[in-house]
Amino acid sequence: MxxxxxxxxxxxxxxxxxxxxxxxxxxxxxxxxxxxxxxxxxxxxxxxxxxxxxxxxxxxxxxxxxxxxxxxxxxxxxxxxxxxxxxxxxxxxxxxxxxxxxxxxxxxxxxxxxxxxxxxxxxxxxxxxxxxxxxxxxxxxxxxxxxxxxxxxxxxxxxxxxxxxxxxxxxxxxxxYWPQLCMLTVVVSTKKKELKTRAGMKQTVATCPFYPCWLATVEQDLKEIKQAIKAKNFTKMGEISEHNALKLHALMLTTKPSIIYWLPETVELIHQVQNWRDEGLEAYFTIDAGPQIKILALEKNVSKIKQRLNKLQGVKKVVTLKPxxxxxxxxxxxx
Amino acid sequence: MxxxxxxxxxxxxxxxxxxxxxxxxxxxxxxxxxxxxxxxxxxxxxxxxxxxxxxxxxxxxxxxxxxxxxxxxxxxxxxxxxxxxxxxxxxxxxxxxxxxxxxxxxxxxxxxxxxxxxxxxxxxxxxxxxxxxxxxxxxxxxxxxxxxxxxxxxxxxxxxxxxxxxxxxxxxxxxxYWPQLCMLTVVVSTKKKELKTRAGMKQTVATCPFYPCWLATVEQDLKEIKQAIKAKNFTKMGEISEHNALKLHALMLTTKPSIIYWLPETVELIHQVQNWRDEGLEAYFTIDAGPQIKILALEKNVSKIKQRLNKLQGVKKVVTLKPxxxxxxxxxxxx
The missing domain is CATH 3.30.230.10 (Ribosomal Protein S5; domain 2)
Structure with missing residues (x-):
């Protein structure tokens, strides 16, 4: 041994x-x-x-x-x-x-x-x-x-x-499986977060009034995103991801006391991504237990998205990842 | 006639x-x-x-x-x-x-x-x-x-x-009834909102996965805030108000498509108000269907709050209201 x-x-x-x-x-x-x-x-x-x-x-x-x-x-x-x-x-x-x-x-x-x-x-x-x-x-x-x-x-x-x-x-x-799929991680703050994930989760389960509704609907999100991934339907996958991330942050906002990981730069980027979509540049965001935005995009759109990100003040670093x-x-x- | x-x-x-x-x-x-x-x-x-x-x-x-x-x-x-x-x-x-x-x-x-x-x-x-x-x-x-x-x-x-x-x-x-009670309206954007209240509400009732949990808990908020107002308990009233406002925005975020009234300045002020409280300056925010922050405070703290607000870049106008x-x-x- x-x-x-x-x-x-x-x-x-x-x-x-x-x-x-x-x-x-x-x-x-x-x-x-x-x-x-x-x-x-x-x-x-x-x-x-x-x-x-x-x-x-x-x-x-x-x-x-x-x-x-x-x-x-x-x-x-x-x-x-x-x-x-x-x-x-x-x-x-x-x-x-x-x-x-x-x-x-x-x-x-x-x-x-x-x-x-x-x-x-x-x-x-x-x-x-x-x-x-x-x-x-x-x-x-x-x-x-x-x-x-x-x-x-x-x-x-x-x-x-x-x-x-x-x-x-x-x-x-x-x-x-899906080599065209990319995720751009956009760092807007390198400060360590004050509330760690583990404590935040526990607080949500104990106090968040929306948690029962999260549990009642999240398995449906899962079922639908699996179908979308199976079909390589990027639009559907992106929509479910963005909605699910907003649900996560809605849970945290309404936990007692509230858990607010978003920074001004986070909200700026949320609006930017949604505006790009309105203009025809397809991208979806997801956000985890922190202020950073992660952007889901197909490879063909990555350079355009990077150009736009690099013009924004709050963006400290962009790294493009693949599965x-x-x-x-x-x-x-x-x- | x-x-x-x-x-x-x-x-x-x-x-x-x-x-x-x-x-x-x-x-x-x-x-x-x-x-x-x-x-x-x-x-x-x-x-x-x-x-x-x-x-x-x-x-x-x-x-x-x-x-x-x-x-x-x-x-x-x-x-x-x-x-x-x-x-x-x-x-x-x-x-x-x-x-x-x-x-x-x-x-x-x-x-x-x-x-x-x-x-x-x-x-x-x-x-x-x-x-x-x-x-x-x-x-x-x-x-x-x-x-x-x-x-x-x-x-x-x-x-x-x-x-x-x-x-x-x-x-x-x-x-x-409560002459010490004040509300500071903080204007961070004078742009007309894109989605009007009426359409947003309808969309939430139709699509928001958290709406049943809102309805299941909002009457309790109402009951508790009435008790707080009866007792002129500012802390309790403020906590319920802030939590209820966050619940409202959590509903809007998770409506399909999402309704995001917050701007970067809104989030900056949310963090500011919560930080002031941590420092002992008691204030609570509420937000309606738009980006502006309204701060609930007792009269004795209004000038301090105004001073802090006037130092922030995103703040365009502050008006202090009374009932x-x-x-x-x-x-x-x-x-």
Missing amino acids: KKHLKATAHANISMALVKYWGKRDETLILPQNSNLAITWDQYGSTTTVEFNSSYKRDIFTLDGQEFKEGEEYDRVIGQLNLARKLAKIKLKAKVVSQNEVETQAGLASSASGAAALAAASAKAAGLNLNSKQLSILSRQGSGSSCRSILGGFVEWQKGSKADGSDSYAVQLYDEN GKGVEYLSRHLF | KKHLKATAHANISMALVKYWGKRDETLILPQNSNLAITWDQYGSTTTVEFNSSYKRDIFTLDGQEFKEGEEYDRVIGQLNLARKLAKIKLKAKVVSQNEVETQAGLASSASGAAALAAASAKAAGLNLNSKQLSILSRQGSGSSCRSILGGFVEWQKGSKADGSDSYAVQLYDEN GKGVEYLSRHLF
């Missing part, structure tokens, strides 16, 4: 078109609703995990900064404990992680980070898990990370069992 | 703290939910109506501009017809109206305008209506105008009868 004590994994970010917001089980991280995402290339996380008897405690370094306590540290330990429990080992670990994307700015760094950590720690611990088992392991570290295990178009099936054994991600189509691969193991370690 | 053929009325704007959004009867203008507003001073509408056999058609002038057709014109004719039917007259009328507030910018000009028109046309037609009858008459021209008939704290009871005879405004407290009177008849006519 010794040869497996060190492993490195890379995972891409997962951005949902039909969103995940709210858990039915806080410990196992079981979602209130099934949801659908695309795993995107370029932006991701790389993590090396080494279990070694020489470590007296778990060590965690993210983007060059060591965490010795706090929420981030606790989540890493929690994920390591899951792998240790499965592999029946008690060794402490060193974890070094790098994000290719801004951390905690609504760019899904927690999804790619937790997926890479789950994969690296499982492999380092000598486990040989299939993608379903790895998805379940990863889910318990950070819910949406279970989708990052797989490439392309991914559904996270909420499942119904209390132990979470049927709540995992399944690939609908791989990353080569990307699932988790991969790397032979080159970070330490 | 001749002496009554000309009359002039003034009505103030009505700004809701628990909002009205959606009709259960489009013709009689019966609301889906009871709602609560304050009639505010300073901003209002003055309207002179004259019925005269010399007019060959109804003439309508608003803020110096004559309307000969279109939605505004049709609404005025509709209101005149209601008065003519009640008074059993067939004379054509000349209507001259002036708004003290920007028209169609989310500053409730349609409420004060329709209330002044209803009162002036009823009096000019020789009718002698009490405030309940006048409220019902006004409601049929523009729903929320029924609240502008009365001063101070006003509830528009939705009623349950199909003929609308029990759907009218009642005064809870007059304009002198105002209901409809009044003026002896000086506009023509």
Whole structure:
């Protein structure tokens, strides 16, 4: 088993078109609703995990900064404990992680980070898990990370069992299915968000008066977007995505106290995208738990959209993504 | 009857703290939910109506501009017809109206305008209506105008009868009840809105997935805000108002197609008001069907709030209002 004590994994970010917001089980991280995402290339996380008897405690370094306590540290330990429990080992670990994307700015760094950590720690611990088992392991570290295990178009099936054994991600189509599809991530603020996703979700489930109506309609969004993706109907897929994102933010606005991730620049871009559509340039936005706008577009329109974005004051950075691969193991370690 | 053929009325704007959004009867203008507003001073509408056999058609002038057709014109004719039917007259009328507030910018000009028109046309037609009858008459021209008939704290009871005879405004407290209470209207855009309130409401009732949850919770907001007003509990009143306004905008965002009245400046001010509160300066916002922010505050904090507002780039104009009177008849006519 010794040869497996060190492993490195890379995972891409997962951005949902039909969103995940709210858990039915806080410990196992079981979602209130099934949801659908695309795993995107370029932006991701790389993590090396080494279990070694020489470590007296778990060590965690993210983007060059060591965490010795706090929420981030606790989540890493929690994920390591899951792998240790499965592999029946008690060794402490060193974890070094790098994000290719801004951390905690609504760019899904927690999804790619937790997926890479789950994969690296499982492999380092000598486990040989299939993608379903790895998805379940990863889910318990950070819910949406279970989708990052797989490439392309991914559904996270909420499942119904209390132990979470049927709540995992399944690939609908791989990353080569729809090569014309692009997502432009538009960064308008690099400030870390004040309220983290996990706390926000919990607050919504507890206090939001619209949450029952979200649950009553989100499965229909999911069904319709799956049909749209199957038919490669970009218009339909875009409309459902935009509406679902607005529903998500409507939930957050009406949570008590309100969760308002939008910035002035976010609203400016919302209006811009809708105006472009009125002018015949087809694009749809989605927004996650942060201020950044992500624009869904077909490849033929990307350069036009970029030109328009570059003229706007509030736009700090634009990166164009394409559907990307699932988790991969790397032979080159970070330490 | 001749002496009554000309009359002039003034009505103030009505700004809701628990909002009205959606009709259960489009013709009689019966609301889906009871709602609560304050009639505010300073901003209002003055309207002179004259019925005269010399007019060959109804003439309508608003803020110096004559309307000969279109939605505004049709609404005025509709209101005149209601008065003519009640008074059993067939004379054509000349209507001259002036708004003290920007028209169609989310500053409730349609409420004060329709209330002044209803009162002036009823009096000019020789009718002698009490405030309940006048409220019902006004409601049929523009729903929320029924609240502008009365001063101070006003509830528009939705009623349950199909003929609308029990759907009218009642005064809870007059304009002198809570003299410390102020509302700062903050104009961030003077552009006329593209989608008018009436069309937006209809679209929400037809397509918004959260509308059932709005209806299921809005009467509770109403009950609680009435208790807060009774106790002059500003904090509670403010919290309910802000939450209810966010619910309204969440409904609009998730209507198909989405109705997004917020501008970048709107979001900037939302964050500002919430930040001020965190710093101990108590203020709450409400937003109607437009981009403008209205800030509820106690008189002692108004100057501090104004200072902060005047430092913000997006703020075009700030006017501080106090609870105002209901409809009044003026002896000086506009023509």
